[in-house]
Amino acid sequence: xxxxxxxxxxxxxxxxxxxxxxxxxxxxxxxxxxxxxxxxxxxxxxxxxxxxxxxxxxxxxxxxxxxxxxxxxxxxxxxxxxxxxxxxxxxxxxxxxxxxxxxxxxxxxxxxxxxxxxxxxxxxxxxxxxxxxxxxxxxxxxxxxxxxxxxxxxxxxxxxxxxxxxxxxxxxxxxxxxxxxxxxxxxxxxxxxxxxxxxxxxxxxxxxxxxxxxxxxxxxxxxxxxxxxxxxxxxxxxxxxxxxxxxxxxxxxxxxxxxxxxxxxxxxxxxxxxxxxxxxxxxxxxxxxxxxxxxxxxxxxxxxxxxxxxxxxxxxxxxxxxxxxxxxxxxxxxxxxxxxxxxxxxxxxxxxxxxxxxxxxxxxxxxxxxxxxxxxxxxxxxxxxxxxxxxxxxxxxxxxxxxxxxxxxxxxxxxxxxxxxxxxxxxxxxxxxxxxxxxxxxxxxxxxxxxxxxxxxxxx
Numbered sequence: 531x532x533x534x535x536x537x538x539x540x541x542x543x544x545x546x547x548x549x550x551x552x553x554x555x556x557x558x559x560x561x562x563x564x565x566x567x568x569x570x571x572x573x574x575x576x577x578x579x580x581x582x583x584x585x586x587x588x589x590x591x592x593x594x595x596x597x598x599x600x601x602x603x604x605x606x607x608x609x610x611x612x613x614x615x616x617x618x619x620x621x622x623x624x625x626x627x628x629x630x631x632x633x634x635x636x637x638x639x640x641x642x643x644x645x646x647x648x649x650x651x652x653x654x655x656x657x658x659x660x661x662x663x664x665x666x667x668x669x670x671x672x673x674x675x676x677x678x679x680x681x682x683x684x685x686x687x688x689x690x691x692x693x694x695x696x697x698x699x700x701x702x703x704x705x706x707x708x709x710x711x712x713x714x715x716x717x718x719x720x721x722x723x724x725x726x727x728x729x730x731x732x733x734x735x736x737x738x739x740x741x742x743x744x745x746x747x748x749x750x751x752x753x754x755x756x757x758x759x760x761x762x763x764x765x766x767x768x769x770x771x772x773x774x775x776x777x778x779x780x781x782x783x784x785x786x787x788x789x790x791x792x793x794x795x796x797x798x799x800x801x802x803x804x805x806x807x808x809x810x811x812x813x814x815x816x817x818x819x820x821x822x823x824x825x826x827x828x829x830x831x832x833x834x835x836x837x838x839x840x841x842x843x844x845x846x847x848x849x850x851x852x853x854x855x856x857x858x859x860x861x862x863x864x865x866x867x868x869x870x871x872x873x874x875x876x877x878x879x880x881x882x883x884x885x886x887x888x889x890x891x892x893x894x895x896x897x898x899x900x901x902x903x904x905x906x907x908x909x910x911x912x913x914x915x916x917x918x919x920x921x922x923x924x925x926x927x928x929x930x931x932x933x934x935x936x937x938x939x940x941x942x943x944x945x946x947x948x949x950x951x952x953x954x955x956x957x958x959x960x961x962x963x964x965x966x967x968x969x970x971x972x973x974x975x976x977x978x979x980x981x982x983x984x985x986x987x988x989x990x
Contacts, residue, residue: 614666651729671693684706725757779817788837791839850977923936945979948968948974
């Protein structure tokens with residue numbers, strides 16, 4: 531007879547089972563996000579650097595000269611698009627895609643040398659910024675040496691041949707096979723190399739969801755053994771936040787804002803995003819919100835094309851709504867070009883109102899703890915108006931104060947009243963510095979696609 535089968539379940543719980551120590555109470559909640567975000571990411575803004583197009587020279591050394599300007603802009607995390615040597619076989623265009631990696635331990639000579647990259651990282655650190663590398667773990671170039679030394683690390687199609695990622699037109703790459711322990715070891719060691727030897731502060735993982743999650747969770751553990759790191763996944767899925775990634779893409783936010791800007795949806799599209807964000811995602815998951823990035827700019831539209839007259843409202847909402855803001859290089863100059871992906875196409879730098887707008891928004895985020903990332907910030911609480919399909923309004927407050935934010939997300943002027951008392955009190959409008967007071971009889975006039983951000987230090 532198996533005597534332990536007769537032990538009451540309650541006693542097993544109380545004693546921790548068969549002598550294995552105290553068991554966790556299955557009815558007690560525990561934090562979903564088990565990883566620890568680096569302290570410097572709590573209020574951080576990401577800035578994506580496309581080295582090829584960032585400067586006329588397209589080099590690390592030239593990009594280094596831009597670092598003081600980026601420090602003055604206020605950005606915190608510099609995301610470098612892939613820096614590795616690019617494959618030649620089946621290359622697209624004359625220069626190829628940086629996402630077709632020929633050698634994970636190399637530096638693309640188009641950009642300079644390893645020493646040049648090291649100098650860039652060191653200067654960024656001296657200026658108080660952190661640097662993450664774009665990492666392409668899902669696939670390699672056709673002429674990566676691993677194809678010859680370890681062909682078993684690659685997936686095969688029905689004919690037994692190497693193949694690009696299925697269903698995409700990525701003909702310049704071939705997929706890796708993460709059923710191979712040797713590949714996992716190799717890729718992890720390559721990532722730890724850049725953190726240990728060059729001082730890289732983390733990674734943005736390209737098509738992160740196409741690589742098994744347990745690989746990323748182990749990578750995070752091994753990187754954390756070196757130093758605290760920040761990890762961004764090109765993926766929009768909750769589970770990666772538990773033990774692998776600090777941040778994921780908020781594709782649905784971008785798509786909702788685009789639908790509103792194009793007149794295909796009203797504010798309900800954003801209500802859906804924010805409802806899911808609060809109800810279905812852990813509060814310490816950083817959701818990266820953006821109005822442009824390298825993929826969207828090159829293949830879909832510029833931010834001007836995608837958001838039209840709603841662009842500035844979308845940019846402001848990035849910073850005052852929940853989410854971790856990301857800026858693509860050139861947005862501060864009002865870049866109106868779809869930058870070439872496989873050729874040189876340098877950004878035309880100029881003074882532009884969006885530069886000052888971003889500078890002001892970053893300053894507001896840094897100075898207002900309620901606007902910080904994840905659980906370091908405060909939740910958005912809806913302030914319902916009498917035009918709910920046209921006007922998005924909410925507060926975000928913590929013990930140090932916060933904001934009352936109002937957006938007219940329509941192509942017509944709106945005159946609105948608010949239906950609860952959550953927002954009542956005295957404020958300063960952030961951009962105009964004008965005083966404002968709200969009570970039960972307050973009425974607000976809002977031009978089309980306009981926004982008002984009211985700030986207050988008093989949390990009550």
